[in-house]
Amino acid sequence: MTDERSYLDRLVDEATLESYLETHLGSAESVTITRHDEGHSNETLFLEWDDQEFVLRRPPAGKTAESAHDVLREYRTIDALQDTDVPVPKTVLSCDDTSVIGSEFYVMVLEEGDVLRDEEPDRFAAPEHRSRIGRELVDSLAEIHSVEYEAVGLADFGRPEGFTERQVNRWQQQLEWAFEVTRNEREIPELDSIGEWLQANVPTDHEHTLVHGDYKLDNVLFEPGTPPTLGAIFDWELSTLGDPLTDLGWMLLFWHDEGDPDPAMPDLMSTFMKRDGYPTRDELVNRYERHTGIEFQNRRFYQVLAAYKMAGLGEMFFRRYLEGNSADSLYPQMEEGVPKLAEQTLAIIEGDQEL
Structure with missing residues (x-):
């Protein structure tokens, strides 16, 4: 099993990401990034930017199957559905510059509520x-x-x-x-x-x-x-x-x-x-x-x-x-x-x- 901390380091260079996000979100005194272990395909990272909470989505580390893990396609869909009756999270930004964290990624607002995965509330x-x-x-x-x-x-x-x-x-x-x-x-x-x-x-x-x-x-x-x-x-x-x-x-x-x-x-x-x-x-x-x-x-x-x-x-x-x-x-x-x-x-x- 891959060590959680070392795997997170492979997913994101926190200093480089913070520098990039400052141009979009403004500066922050407190930044926390954690990995969500319940997603099993694209990686989901929780981003606390002062008192704002976001979700960052990127492909997993390492080699992937062709056509899998297309996060910018995911972003395009969610962004296109913002004004429809389909309930989707609010989009924030997408990035195709792989030099920032080593892959393409996008950011959306963290939605509050429950996901019914293993049990009902x-x-x-x-x-x-x-x-x-x-x-x-x-x-x-x-x-x-x-x-x-x-x-x-x-x-x-x-x-x-x-x-x-x-x-x-x-x-x-x-x-x-x-x-x-x-x-x-x-x-x-x-x-x-x-x-x-x-x-x-x-x-x-x-x-x-x-x-x-x-x-x-x-x-x-x-x-x-x-x-x-x-x-x-x-x-x-x-x-x-x-x-x-x-x-x-x-x-x-x-x-x-x-x-x-x-x-x-x-x-x-x-x-x-x-x-x-x-x-x-x-x-x-x-x-x-x-x-x-x-x-x-x-x-x-x-x-x-x-x-x-x-x-x-x-x-x-x-x-x-x-x-x-x-x-x-x-x-x-x-x-x-x-x-x-x-x-x-x-x-x-x-x-x-x-x-």
């Missing part, structure tokens, strides 16, 4: 609040997919035609990148079979919308107080123009119903959503269809694609751990987590298990 522990959490989550996804992306300056943000097929190809490539290192530890032949099934079953026609790319319960923040109100959506690094059902399938991968098997990656896949009051996956799908007018066709494909993508991410995490390029305590768990997820995904294909 006590104030939400009632059926009516749990029901609203599900409604807020799926309604905000519907807002993303309803954005007039040309009007907010994102007309050139992607190539929605053929998006889903490219997703399959992309995640096969991401897995191959990870396998360059991880196959020396163990091989996962199930992922080859899953990739072949996806290639054979990819839908050729789909809606064209703005997509988040990583939309799930622990990538949104609920404001303080009750009833639950979704105040901000985070982690837009994979956002583009494409197939909205890829977002829906991804969100459902991380939603646990009563009777589901134990999660393959328990630190990423919580189970508290099976408690009384939370909507089922079917109820979430029905609400999404009503709000968007988009039917969730080819559901099995999108469930399998979501799990395949998670396996790809997990394997990339494991490579970064093996190369000493992360201080994330989650990454070594992928040695067993990815093979288990691959087994569960094959069961979906064969009709023995639903996600």
Whole structure:
């Protein structure tokens, strides 16, 4: 495991960053920078600038897979959505000068509230609040997919035609990148079979919308107080123009119903959503269809694609751990987590298990 302090030093030269930020934020007598250990892709740093609180986002240290960790793409999306009904943090600045901290980065205002990652806050522990959490989550996804992306300056943000097929190809490539290192530890032949099934079953026609790319319960923040109100959506690094059902399938991968098997990656896949009051996956799908007018066709494909993508991410995490390029305590768990997820995904294909 990489030492936390030494890894933070690799992420940011504090003196150089302070000098750069002074030109944008003004001088500060007190500056504190800490690393957030809950994010598992791009790095999240908390920045206290006197009495102001910000978040700095940058790629992880070391070599990364091609097209992954694009923080300036993330910034562009959040900045474009500032005046829409999609709840996003307030942007501050972006920087493409890699001499400042060794990579591109951006800064946004720190939002106050709770992220429901491992558990629900006590104030939400009632059926009516749990029901609203599900409604807020799926309604905000519907807002993303309803954005007039040309009007907010994102007309050139992607190539929605053929998006889903490219997703399959992309995640096969991401897995191959990870396998360059991880196959020396163990091989996962199930992922080859899953990739072949996806290639054979990819839908050729789909809606064209703005997509988040990583939309799930622990990538949104609920404001303080009750009833639950979704105040901000985070982690837009994979956002583009494409197939909205890829977002829906991804969100459902991380939603646990009563009777589901134990999660393959328990630190990423919580189970508290099976408690009384939370909507089922079917109820979430029905609400999404009503709000968007988009039917969730080819559901099995999108469930399998979501799990395949998670396996790809997990394997990339494991490579970064093996190369000493992360201080994330989650990454070594992928040695067993990815093979288990691959087994569960094959069961979906064969009709023995639903996600």
